[in-house]
Amino acid sequence: xxxxxxxxxxxxxxxxxxxxxxxxxxxxxxxxxxxxxxxxxxxxxxxxxxxxxxxxxxxxxxxxxxxxxxxxxxxxxxxxxxxxxxxxxxxxxxxxxxxxxxxxxxxxxxxxxxxxxxxxxxxxxxxxxxxxxxxxxxxxxxxxxxxxxxxxxxxxxxxxxxxxxxxxxxxxxxxxxxxxxxxxxxxxx
Numbered sequence: 001x002x003x004x005x006x007x008x009x010x011x012x013x014x015x016x017x018x019x020x021x022x023x024x025x026x027x028x029x030x031x032x033x034x035x036x037x038x039x040x041x042x043x044x045x046x047x048x049x050x051x052x053x054x055x056x057x058x059x060x061x062x063x064x065x066x067x068x069x070x071x072x073x074x075x076x077x078x079x080x081x082x083x084x085x086x087x088x089x090x091x092x093x094x095x096x097x098x099x100x101x102x103x104x105x106x107x108x109x110x111x112x113x114x115x116x117x118x119x120x121x122x123x124x125x126x127x128x129x130x131x132x133x134x135x136x137x138x139x140x141x142x143x144x145x146x147x148x149x150x151x152x153x154x155x156x157x158x159x160x161x162x163x164x165x166x167x168x169x170x171x172x173x174x175x176x177x178x179x180x181x182x183x184x185x186x187x188x189x
Contacts, residue, residue, distance in 0.1 A: 050138040051076045058130055065127050072131070072159060078185070079138055079155050086188045091150040093184050103183045108157055111177045115164045118171055124163065131159040157181040 051069065059069055094105045116128050135155055139148040164178035 049076065049080055050140075051134060053137055054134055058133060061126060062130055065124055065130075067127070072134070072162065075155060075158055075162065076134070076138075079135070079151065082151060087147045087151055089188050090154050090184055091147055093187065094150050094153065101187070103180065103187070108181055108183075111180055112157060112160060115160050115174065115177055115181070118167060118174060119160075119163055122167055122170065124167075127163055128156075128160060131163075132156050135159070154184045158185050 051073065054069070062069060093101070093103070097104050097106075116125070119125055119127060132152070135152045139152070158181065161178035161181040164174040164181070168175040168178065
């Protein structure tokens with residue numbers, strides 16, 4: 001057993017420079033102590049949103065169509081902050097439609113196709129595919145489940161609604177279609 005006390009170990013830097021200048025060490029917290037932190041999104045363990053892992057050529061395609069990623073960040077952040085209870089509510093709306101609600105998932109799919117055809121008419125036909133690809137980054141690998149697929153569908157409809165709002169001045173029917181596609185997110189608050 002060594003004679004060193006924990007107080008003496010605090011002053012000894014780790015031998016690896018990368019270890020001393022990355023993550024918790026940059027904010028003055030011991031990286032070993034930070035690994036035992038129970039709170040996941042502290043400065044010692046920063047959270048990186050999924051939309052930061054999008055391929056740069058996709059961002060350039062989005063720009064070529066006249067949009068920046070910043071336009072969709074509030075929507076993507078809402079997906080990041082979704083709670084399990086809310087995901088279950090959205091899934092129930094998709095799989096067990098309530099006749100008391102003025103919203104039906106089948107009708108939303110039909111309106112999605114209408115909006116996509118309008119986008120295609122105006123030269124923005126590639127955007128829905130890009131947005132679906134971006135949303136797919138939220139659930140990498142083994143995290144895909146029926147709830148994540150339902151969330152991608154609902155948030156995809158909301159992203160398409162953003163695009164429809166921009167074209168509503170050319171086709172007035174797009175404004176009410178956008179509100180219909182956005183309804184599930186508004187229903188959960």
